Amino acid sequence: MKPCRLHAALLWCSLxxxxxxxxxxxQDCLGAIPICQQIYTEALAPVGDGNIxxxxxxxxxxxxxxxxxxxxxxxxxxxxxFVLTPNNPDxxxxxxxxxxxxxxxxxxxxxxxxVVSCNAxxxxxxxxxxxxxxxxxxxxxxxxxxxxxPNQSFGWSxxxxxVPVVAGNTYVLAVSNWTGSPFGxxxxxxxxxxxxxxxxxxxxxxLVAPSDPCGGDLLLLQFNENIQCASxxxxxxxxxxxxxxxxxxxxxxxxxxxxxxxxxxxLRIEPPLTQSGAYQLNLLSNxxxxxxxxxxxxxxxxxxxxxxxxxxxxxxxLGPDLSLCEGETLTxxxxxxxxxxxxxxxxxxxxxILVNGEGTYSVTVSNVCFSDSDEIVITFGNEPPPLExxxxxxxxSGESLTxxxxLSSAIAYSWNDGLATPTRTITQEGTYAVTxxxxxxxxxxxxxxxxxxxxxxPPFDGSSAPICPGEExxxxxxxxxxxxxWDDGSTNPTRLITQxGTYAVTxxxxxxxxxxxxxxxxxxxxTVEWNVDTVLCPGESLLLRPLVSDPDARLxxxxxxxxxxxxxxxPGRYLLRVSNKCEALxxxxxxxxxxxxxxxAPNAFSPDGDGINDRFELYTNCTPEFLHLQVFDRWGSLVxxxxxxxxxDGTVQGRKAQEGVYVWRAEIxxxxxxxxxxxxxxxxVLLLR
Numbered sequence: 219m220k221p222c223r224l225h226a227a228l229l230w231c232s233l234x235x236x237x238x239x240x241x242x243x244x245q246d247c248l249g250a251i252p253i254c255q256q257i258y259t260e261a262l263a264p265v266g267d268g269n270i271x272x273x274x275x276x277x278x279x280x281x282x283x284x285x286x287x288x289x290x291x292x293x294x295x296x297x298x299x300f301v302l303t304p305n306n307p308d309x310x311x312x313x314x315x316x317x318x319x320x321x322x323x324x325x326x327x328x329x330x331x332x333v334v335s336c337n338a339x340x341x342x343x344x345x346x347x348x349x350x351x352x353x354x355x356x357x358x359x360x361x362x363x364x365x366x367x368p369n370q371s372f373g374w375s376x377x378x379x380x381v382p383v384v385a386g387n388t389y390v391l392a393v394s395n396w397t398g399s400p401f402g403x404x405x406x407x408x409x410x411x412x413x414x415x416x417x418x419x420x421x422x423x424x425l426v427a428p429s430d431p432c433g434g435d436l437l438l439l440q441f442n443e444n445i446q447c448a449s450x451x452x453x454x455x456x457x458x459x460x461x462x463x464x465x466x467x468x469x470x471x472x473x474x475x476x477x478x479x480x481x482x483x484x485l486r487i488e489p490p491l492t493q494s495g496a497y498q499l500n501l502l503s504n505x506x507x508x509x510x511x512x513x514x515x516x517x518x519x520x521x522x523x524x525x526x527x528x529x530x531x532x533x534x535x536l537g538p539d540l541s542l543c544e545g546e547t548l549t550x551x552x553x554x555x556x557x558x559x560x561x562x563x564x565x566x567x568x569x570x571i572l573v574n575g576e577g578t579y580s581v582t583v584s585n586v587c588f589s590d591s592d593e594i595v596i597t598f599g600n601e602p603p604p605l606e607x608x609x610x611x612x613x614x615s616g617e618s619l620t621x622x623x624x625l626s627s628a629i630a631y632s633w634n635d636g637l638a639t640p641t642r643t644i645t646q647e648g649t650y651a652v653t654x655x656x657x658x659x660x661x662x663x664x665x666x667x668x669x670x671x672x673x674x675x676p677p678f679d680g681s682s683a684p685i686c687p688g689e690e691x692x693x694x695x696x697x698x699x700x701x702x703x704w705d706d707g708s709t710n711p712t713r714l715i716t717q718x719g720t721y722a723v724t725x726x727x728x729x730x731x732x733x734x735x736x737x738x739x740x741x742x743x744x745t746v747e748w749n750v751d752t753v754l755c756p757g758e759s760l761l762l763r764p765l766v767s768d769p770d771a772r773l774x775x776x777x778x779x780x781x782x783x784x785x786x787x788x789p790g791r792y793l794l795r796v797s798n799k800c801e802a803l804x805x806x807x808x809x810x811x812x813x814x815x816x817x818x819a820p821n822a823f824s825p826d827g828d829g830i831n832d833r834f835e836l837y838t839n840c841t842p843e844f845l846h847l848q849v850f851d852r853w854g855s856l857v858x859x860x861x862x863x864x865x866x867d868g869t870v871q872g873r874k875a876q877e878g879v880y881v882w883r884a885e886i887x888x889x890x891x892x893x894x895x896x897x898x899x900x901x902x903v904l905l906l907r
Contacts, residue, residue, distance in 0.1 A: 241476030246270040247323030248477045250287035250390050252444070252512025253407060253415050260286065260402040261305075263395045274392060275327045278336035278360045278370045279312045284395035288405075289512070291388045291443050293414025297380035300409055301349040302393065306401040310340035311348055312394040319387040334389070335381045339363050339373030340396060348376035351409060355379045383413060388443070417513040421445055426499045426522045429484070432587035433491035433526055437499065439483040441511075447473035447480060449510035454517075455485060459497030459526075464488065479512055494528045529585045530556035536581065536594040543658035544598055546627050548573045550581075554590070557583040563593075602661040603627065605654055611644075614729035615671045618645045623652045623663070630655040634664075672730030673700050676723060679734030684741040686800035691715040693723075693736060701726045741800040744768055748807055752890075754789040755812035762786050762807065764794070771798045815840035815892050819882070822904035825868030834903050835865025836884055844887040849880050849903075868905055877907050 242249035245268030251258070267273075267282035274282050292298070302311055314336040318325070321332055335350055337359045344363035354375045356368050365372035383389065393405070407415060422442045429436040437457070452468040465488040472480035491497070501509065501520040509517040534554045542548055551570040552560055560569050563580040573579060573596055580593035603625055613619055623631060624640040631638050634651040644650065644667050651664035676695035685691060695702060696711040704713055705722040715721060715738055722735035747765040754760055763783040766773065774795040775784040786792055789811035796803045818837040825832045836847065845863035850856055857875060858866040868875050883900040 242270060242478065243268045244287060245282075245285050247273050247287050247326060247390055247392075248472060250289035252417065252479070253288055253290040254417060254513035256408050256416065257404060257406050258288075259404045263400055263402045265395075265398065265400075270323075273323065273326050274314065276330040277314045277333050278338040278358055278373075279314055279392070279394050280338065280361065280396065282392070282394060283312075284398055286393045288391040288393070289389065289444070290391075290415040291417065292383045292385050293417075293419065294412065295385045296383065296410075296413035297352075298383045298389070298410045298413060298415065299350045299352060299380045300391075300405055300407045301347055301351060302403055302405045303347045304345075304399075304401065304403045306397075306399055307346045309395065309397040309399050309401060309403070310345050311403060312338040312340070312396050313348065314392045315350070315381060316390050316392070317387055318390055319384075323390070333358075335378050336370070337373065337376060337378050338394075338396070339368070339376045344373060344376045346376070349405075349409075350378045350381050352380040353377035357381070380409065385413075386442075417443065417511060417515060420515045421509065421511040421517045423499075423501050423517070423520050423522060426524055428491060428524075428526060433493075433528060435487045435490035437485040437487060439485060439499075441481050441483075441517075444479040444481050444512050445483075445517075446510045446512060446514075447478055449508065450483065451507070452485065453507055454502050454509050456500040456502055457485070457487065457497065458500070459491075460493040460495040461489060461491065491526055492528075494526055496523060496525055498523050529587050532557055532583050532585065532588045532590040534581060534583045534590045534592045536579070536592045539595040539597075540626070541597045541599050541601070541603055543602070543627055543656060544600065546574075546598075546657055548596065548626055550579055550594065552581040552583055552592070554583045556585055556588075558585040559583070600658055602654070602656040602658040605652070605661045605663040607650070607652070607663045607665040610666045610668065612728055613644060613647070613667055613669050615669055618643050619667070620644070621650055621652075621665065621667075623654055625654050625656060625661075627656040627658070628654050629657065670699060670727060670729050673697055673725035673727055673732040675732060676725070676734040678736040680736075682737040682739065684800065685715065685718055685738040686741055689716070689800075691738065693721060695723050695725060695734065697725060699727050741798075742767060744771060744796065744798055744801040744803055746794075746796050746803060746805055750807060750809060753810045753812040754786070756788065758788060758812075760786045760809060762792065762794075764796070764805075766796055768798045771796050813840065813892055815888055815894075817886065817897065817899060819884075819899065819901050820903065821901070822906055823868065824906040825874075826907065833865035833867050834880075834882070834905075835863075836886070836899070838886070840888055840892055842886045842888055844885070846885040848883045850882070851875075851880060852878065854881075874907075875905060877905050879904050 244251050245264055245266060248270065263284060265284050267285055304311060315334050316326060316332045317334050318332060321329060326332060335357045337348055338361045339359045340361055341363045354377055356374065356378055358370050359368040359373035359378065360371040362372050364374065366374050368374035423439060424442045425440045427438050428434060429438050447470065450468065452466040455466055457464040457466060467486040469484040469486055470480050499522050501517060503517060503519045532554050534552050536550055536552060549570050549572055553569040560567050561582045562571055564571065576597050578593055578595050580591060582589055582591040605623060607621055607623065611619065620641050620643055622641045628640065631640050632653045633642065647667060647669040649664055649666045653660055653662045674697060678693050693713045693715060694711065702709050702711050703724045713721060718738050718740040720735055720737045722733060724731060724733045745767040749763060761783055772780060773782060774780055776793050786809055789809045792807045794805045796805065816839055820834065823831045823834045847860045848856060849858035849866050857870045879902050881902050886897045888895050
């Protein structure tokens with residue numbers, strides 16, 4: 219049996235199972251020696267035909283006498299040639315070259331077309347060296363010598379023509395020691411220079427694909443050349459994709475029965491692939507655990523992508539068991555998205571069947587990966603089928619729902635508002651009733667539909683207010699058909715607040731969820747600042763308007779009036795009570811009486827230098843801000859003037875003034891708060907000498 223090779227057009231196939239449980243040796247095709255150098259020397263020729271027998275039939279050779287196998291893959295199209303030289307020139311060696319690019323070692327006995335060149339010539343003149351050298355133009359030569367032209371049974375020369383080979387193809391060479399001597403031989407592949415049979419390229423992982431289009435637990439791997447079984451393990455791979463991480467186990471039909479190499483491997487996956495998507499298989503290389511071809515070339519790191527596209531899973535539903543009226547028929551429809559095949563219990567393969575009798579009807583729907591089944595029991599009777607509109611229904615405001623009174627056997631529909639359709643759309647609250655006429659009679663049902671609005675914000679939402687020590691505030695979020703959840707976990711519609719803080723509640727009903735909150739602040743201290751820094755003189759008044767920290771505070775004045783200001787009629791003590799919802803302050807304001815200033819002007823002075831009454835000046839018990847004094851003689855002439863409060867010393871321009879009566883005039887200004895603030899005075903004074 220030929221192996222199933224993986225390529226772009228064939229994603230799922232099975233590799234051949236080994237037919238022999240014996241471990242292959244170099245005397246078996248599966249244990250063939252890879253050609254990794256130009257010259258091979260076999261000092262002692264083995265005997266026998268290895269562990270796998272009857273591998274060669276229908277060729278020019280006489281079976282598998284004392285055989286050794288070689289294998290190679292061509293890198294460049296050209297001519298293959300070699301020379302085999304026995305160590306004993308009288309020995310007779312036969313050989314055959316097979317192309318197993320699209321086959322396997324197990325196919326050699328059954329497919330003679332795999333032979334591309336064969337030489338079994340022997341006897342006098344044909345012993346000794348043999349090979350494909352181009353010395354003749356023959357590809358097949360049988361036993362003996364000097365038969366011209368040669369054929370599969372008779373030979374002419376120990377040398378065949380060079381063998382045309384194709385890049386990428388794999389070949390095996392069987393060398394048989396017909397003589398059976400133990401002396402061995404040397405085989406030289408130098409004639410094949412230029413076609414690259416000496417492998418120096420790293421192996422490549424050509425293809426990765428699930429073994430099953432439905433995923434499963436097996437990945438098929440194929441390299442572009444044979445890989446040493448001892449060099450490869452699950453540790454050389456990493457699978458990435460949906461449903462991972464994945465645990466991998468490496469399997470090989472050939473390596474697992476003792477072969478030295480193989481191109482095709484399996485990765486057992488745990489868990490199995492069950493999801494559609496893109497997957498990536500990484501071939502790892504860490505410089506230690508390397509994947510090696512037959513010539514010890516190490517594979518380089520690779521990443522191969524593959525997609526797994528699973529068909530949809532199937533869910534077939536024939537509906538509930540039904541009771542039909544006598545004579546009524548019913549179409550059972552099993553149409554299911556993604557289903558490819560239908561199998562009914564009555565043998566039908568259509569998506570639907572027509573039912574006109576009692577019984578249990580079952581169907582299985584399937585596609586390449588999945589299947590599903592369902593069944594329905596059909597009975598017949600004289601009663602109309604029951605009608606179920608459902609229990610009481612709740613509808614959110616702004617939404618709609620459809621009431622469905624459909625019956626397969628219905629003849630007519632009659633709703634309580636006159637509609638005659640099997641279904642109707644509901645947007646308003648009310649009771650909806652329908653009567654359905656069937657061949658078995660009438661059946662009715664009714665349902666109440668309520669309309670509910672989403673929760674509304676509680677009345678305190680967004681508010682911010684002070685709360686006084688010892689005060690209690692009740693937050694009420696009550697609404698019909700609403701559930702409550704406060705931030706402290708309580709579920710009552712109300713909550714008693716006694717401390718400052720932020721309090722939140724979530725309101726929920728079938729139509730929505732809404733949250734609200736209120737903030738309560740600790741009261742700031744109540745403070746009062748007076749704008750009074752003055753005195754009042756008798757007859758004066760002052761408008762009192764204190765600065766209060768709480769603009770809503772209550773101000774109670776001495777006359778029991780209330781308001782932000784009060785007119786004080788004069789100096790004195792004034793009582794004020796300032797209060798708000800949390801605090802009260804009793805305050806006292808003293809408004810002093812303004813000082814009274816008196817002025818004394820002497821009526822005579824004697825500037826004689828005795829230190830007594832030497833100057834004329836005005837005397838006051840207050841300190842004036844300005845004092846302007848003028849003195850005139852009897853003729854009205856100004857004899858003295860001072861604006862600094864200095865008195866007259868009785869001289870005029872440095873000379874003593876004459877005795878007599880003089881007239882004076884004065885203007886005096888006092889500081890604010892002193893009455894009177896300005897005085898104009900005049901009089902006369904007697905100057906004595």
